[in-house]
Amino acid sequence: MSQHRGANRSPFAAFRKRAEFASAENRQKLTRGAQIQLGALRDDLRFGFQWAVKPRSVGAIAPSGRQLARAMAAQVDPALPGSVVELGPGTGVITRALIERGIAEERLILIEFNRDFAVLLRKRFPKARVLEGDAFALARTVRALGEAPLAAVVSGLPLFNQPMYRRLRLLAQALSLCDRRGAFVQFSYHLLPPVPAEAGDFALNGTPRVWWNLFPARVWVYQRPPADGA
Ligand SMILES: C[S@@+](CC[C@H](N)C(=O)[O-])C[C@H]1O[C@@H](n2cnc3c(N)ncnc32)[C@H](O)[C@@H]1O
Numbered sequence: 001m002s003q004h005r006g007a008n009r010s011p012f013a014a015f016r017k018r019a020e021f022a023s024a025e026n027r028q029k030l031t032r033g034a035q036i037q038l039g040a041l042r043d044d045l046r047f048g049f050q051w052a053v054k055p056r057s058v059g060a061i062a063p064s065g066r067q068l069a070r071a072m073a074a075q076v077d078p079a080l081p082g083s084v085v086e087l088g089p090g091t092g093v094i095t096r097a098l099i100e101r102g103i104a105e106e107r108l109i110l111i112e113f114n115r116d117f118a119v120l121l122r123k124r125f126p127k128a129r130v131l132e133g134d135a136f137a138l139a140r141t142v143r144a145l146g147e148a149p150l151a152a153v154v155s156g157l158p159l160f161n162q163p164m165y166r167r168l169r170l171l172a173q174a175l176s177l178c179d180r181r182g183a184f185v186q187f188s189y190h191l192l193p194p195v196p197a198e199a200g201d202f203a204l205n206g207t208p209r210v211w212w213n214l215f216p217a218r219v220w221v222y223q224r225p226p227a228d229g230a
Helices: 002-008 013-053 066-073 093-100 115-124 135-145 164-177
Strands: 084-087 108-112 129-132 150-155 178-188 203-206 218-223
Touching: 013 115, 066 093, 066 178, 066 218, 084 093, 084 135, 093 108, 108 115, 108 135, 115 129, 135 150, 135 164, 150 164, 164 178, 164 218
Parallel strands: 084 108, 084 150, 108 129, 150 178
Antiparallel strands: 178 218, 203 218
16 A cells, blocks of 8 residues: 555655755754854954953963863863862853863853953853853962862963963962862963973973964963872
8 A cells, every 4th residue: 555655656755855854954054153153253353352452461461262272171170179260261262162161050150350351151051150250360269269279271371471470379379279180271372381481390382383363372281290109
């Protein structure tokens, strides 16, 4: 019976149906792609505007690209216990990469100076703790939350706009708050690290330059020195 009905159908019907299905799927993909592009463009404009108003504190004309964000997140071990603090998350590009890396949103503490960015981050990451405040008061903030030891501190702060003593103080705070295997992760557009290796008692490693970024950047990873005999 069913064979008979099938024989009466046009030989092209199945083909046409498949083609229609495929083009609907393509249309959906295109719409999703266009939405992502539009979202990125909106973030670029938002960021550019904040940079024009507060160039020193925003420190970059555009948010980090996805490759740089992934290179930053790759330095965090999701298996380490504790929260992950992100300093200067901006529009949340690195935040998203951290979540994709396997760090639950609930484990994230985002410290952002800029009110507009903080409002946006609360909308985008409702399960993360977004604190509108100064990243340089890191130890006080984290201890008030009772959150140490941390798995990592990830920073997008424009550290080169700060004097060396403030960079050193921030790094010392971050390393003292982190688990022994944890890290302070920072990117910079410069050739040299924001805190040079000889400035203190820590281990320093840099990744190769991420070229696909405005501007090309390197990721610097600071850790406590290995314990004696380790
Ligand atoms: C170079 S942008 C990086 C933004 C984002 N992490 C990214 O990679 O696209 C620097 C960010 O740090 C924030 N910032 C600057 N100084 C800060 C401070 N003292 N405390 C907290 N956030 C700060 C700025 O508002 C801005 O969002």
